[in-house]
Amino acid sequence: MNIIFKRxxxxxxxxIDVDDATVEQIIRAGMAAxxxxxxxxxxxxxxxxxxxLAKLATCTPYSRPVANAPVAIVACYRTKDVFEPMMTLLDMSCCCENMLIQAAALDMGSVWLSFAPHKERQEPAKEALNLPEGLEVFAVLPVGYPRGEGKIIDRxxxxxxxxxx
Incomplete structure (x- = not known):
């Protein structure tokens, strides 16, 4: 449980580039949600x-960190073929938290940049990514080696x- 408090x-x-294997480990943790x-x-x-990355950095007032990240994971959700549409955002929240914790476990830095449920944030991101119909942007997680130590807050x-x- 210590990794939760390290995040x-x-x-x-x-x-510094983040290799594909590291990104896959982070996404694998998300899929375990x-x-x-x-x-x-x-x-x-x-x-x-x-x-x-630069386009995604302009989609919300808070998404600037994407511009200086070596890689970003865009977590999207399907709006079709889901059993419980009202639960989708909760499912995605669990998924993203798992990815943030796994990134910390791998000594990577990340931050949750929320796009859903704000259509004014989602639409420019969908356009930048040329997403197909039936797919919405939930959040963007820039991932990289942290610049500086940062501060862990006891909440x-x-x-x-x-x-x-």
Whole structure:
């Protein structure tokens, strides 16, 4: 469980490539996430092209970290052929958290850049990636070797725990 507490949001990266095997390990962790009725709504796009990364960096007010990452994992979800459409975003959240934890376990940095459920963020990303109909962008996870140490924040707050005796 220590790796959960090691994970932090990393927004700047060294100019060092991340190999395909490392990216695959991160995505494999995402695919290990639970999903409603095992619908596994996810599809992933691995982006290394600098022009595409630059386009993704302009899609939201918060997506600038994509521009300086060596690679980004775009986590998408299917809107067709899913059993529980209302659960899709929850499924994708589990998936992305698994990928962030696995990235930290591999000493990589990443940050969750949220696109869904904001159509004004999703549409330019869909266009930049030329996504097919029935596929939506959930989040973009830039991945790279962290530039600097960063800070791990202890978020535990015992006041939010309510014990029933």
């Amino acid at each position: 932090k949001s990393v927004r700047t990266y060294l100019d 639970p999903s409603a009725k095992n619908q596994r709504p996810w599809e992933f796009y691995v982006i290394r092209n600098k022009e595409t 535990f707050d015992p006041a939010r725990i309510h014990w029933e005796e």
